Amino acid sequence: MSLESVPPKYAQLVQALQRRIESGTYPPGSLLPSEHQLIKEFSVSRPTVVAALRVLREQGWIDSQQGKGRFVRGRPAMASMESNRPGQAYLANPETDTPGELVEAGAVTPSNRVASLLEMPSKSRAFLRRRLVAGDGEPTELVSLWLPLELSEGTDLTSGEPLREGIREHLTSRKGVRFDHIVEQITARMPTGQEAKQLGMPKNVPLLAVFGAVRDASSRPLVVVEVLLPADRHELEDAYPVT
Amino acid sequence: MSLESVPPKYAQLVQALQRRIESGTYPPGSLLPSEHQLIKEFSVSRPTVVAALRVLREQGWIDSQQGKGRFVRGRPAMASMESNRPGQAYLANPETDTPGELVEAGAVTPSNRVASLLEMPSKSRAFLRRRLVAGDGEPTELVSLWLPLELSEGTDLTSGEPLREGIREHLTSRKGVRFDHIVEQITARMPTGQEAKQLGMPKNVPLLAVFGAVRDASSRPLVVVEVLLPADRHELEDAYPVT
DNA sequence: ACCCGACAGGTTGTTTTACCAAGTCTGAGC
C-alpha cells in the first residue's frame, strides 16, 4: 500500500488559488478567473471548481456575487490575527513569562457581578487570585481571576508562588475541565483609591474593565477574569470581517 | 413577480434536520438516516442531500465518519451568538430605523486620530455626519461618521435628511466601494462639556469610545465610525470560542 | 473449538456530465 495519499482535486485547487492570492497574482479587490476559465486551466469539471471556490468563500478568502464574479479579499483577517483579547494571554501563558507581582490569593466573597458570571449564589465564597502586571518597570494592568472553591482545590493556584504553567493548561490537567468559549464584557469606570494607588495612575482618568467569563461546552461557568487597564495608557484593538 | 422566494431545497433539508435534532427525534449520539434513506424520504437527489449534510457538518450539528454514517452532536454552542459590534448596526441599518436626531453634517478638519485612521494628511478636511441616537426618549449614544470628501460627493450623506437606506448599501451602490473588514479600537475617557450635555450625562462618569475603521479588501480606509457610550448606562458584550 | 482471512453489502467521499434559473453587463437596434 502507498503511504502517500494524494489530496482530492478540489483541495489541490484550493491550495493553488490560495498561493496565487498570497503571491499577488490575484491581488485583493480583483476579479478571480471565471469558473469556465478555471475549468480549462486545471482540466477539472465544474462541480470540482465550485467545491474549491465554496471552501475559499467559507474561509473568507473570496467573495462571490451572482452575475458578476468572485472578488479576492485576501488572506482572511481572523486566520492569522491572533486576537489579543485581554485575558486570553493570561489564561494561556505561565505567570513567570510576564513580569509582575502577586498581590492577592485567597478565598473572598466576590462582587455581585462576578458571582453572577460564575452563576453562584451571592455572598457565597470564591477563590481570588490577583496579579499586578508590569511593563517597563511600571505597573500597567491589574488582572484578577475568580473561580469556584471546588475548582481551586488541589491546584497550585492557591499557592503564593507564580505559576510555571498556563492557567488553562493547569486546570485542564488537574481538574479535567475543558475551556470552550468566553463571554466578554467591556465597561469603563473610575478607579477606586486602592486601584489608583496600585496602578500608579491619577484618580481622574477612567479605567477600562474587561470581564471574561470562561465556560465549558455546556455553558457552565468555570472561571472569571477581570483585566483593569488605565485608559490613558491602554486601549483595546481588534479586527474582524464585515458580514 | 412574486416577492416570496422559496429557499433552495438543500436549505429546506437543513432546516428540517435541525428541527428534528432539536425536537429530539434524532437525539445526540444517535446515527442519522443514511443518504439513501433521506433521498427516498424527501424525494431529492443525492447531491442535494449531501449539500445539506455538508452544511450541518460545517456548522457543527453532526459528525460524519466514512463507512459508518453520520452522528448527531446537537445544536452547536456558538450558533446563535450574533456579535453585536457597535457601529455594525449603524452601517447596516437605515437611520430611519432608530430614533434620534442628526446633530451635524458637513466638512470638518477631523482629529488627529480620525485623520490617521483615514490615512489622510492631518489638517485636511473630511466629511462628518454625527447623530444622537435615542432610546426610551433619552439620548443614549453619539455616533459620528467621517469619510473622505471625495467619497461623500454624490451621496445623500451630505443632506440633512435621515438616510432611508443602510450606509453601507448606499455607499456601495453610489460609489462602488466594497466594505471588507473593520479595525476596532476601544478606549475610555472623560466626556467634554458638550458631549455630556448632548448625552444628558453627569460629567464625572467616563465614556466608552469605540472607533471602527472600515476598509476595503486592499486595506484602504473608507469610513471611520465613532460610537460614544456613557459607561454608566452601556457596556459591550461579545462571545468567542477559545482557540 | 478457535482464529483469521476473504468477501459481500452497507456507508460516505469524490468526480463527471447535463440542464435550468437568476443576476449583470454590453451592444445592437429602435
Add this chain to the structure above:
DNA sequence: GCTCAGACTTGGTAAAACAACCTGTCGGGT
C-alpha cells in the same frame, strides 16, 4: 437616448459512476 436581446457570470438540481472505508458473515485453516 432608450429599450431589450443576448452573452456572460454564479447558483441550484438531477443522474451516474467509482473509490475508500466499516462491519458483519462465511468460510478454511490451526
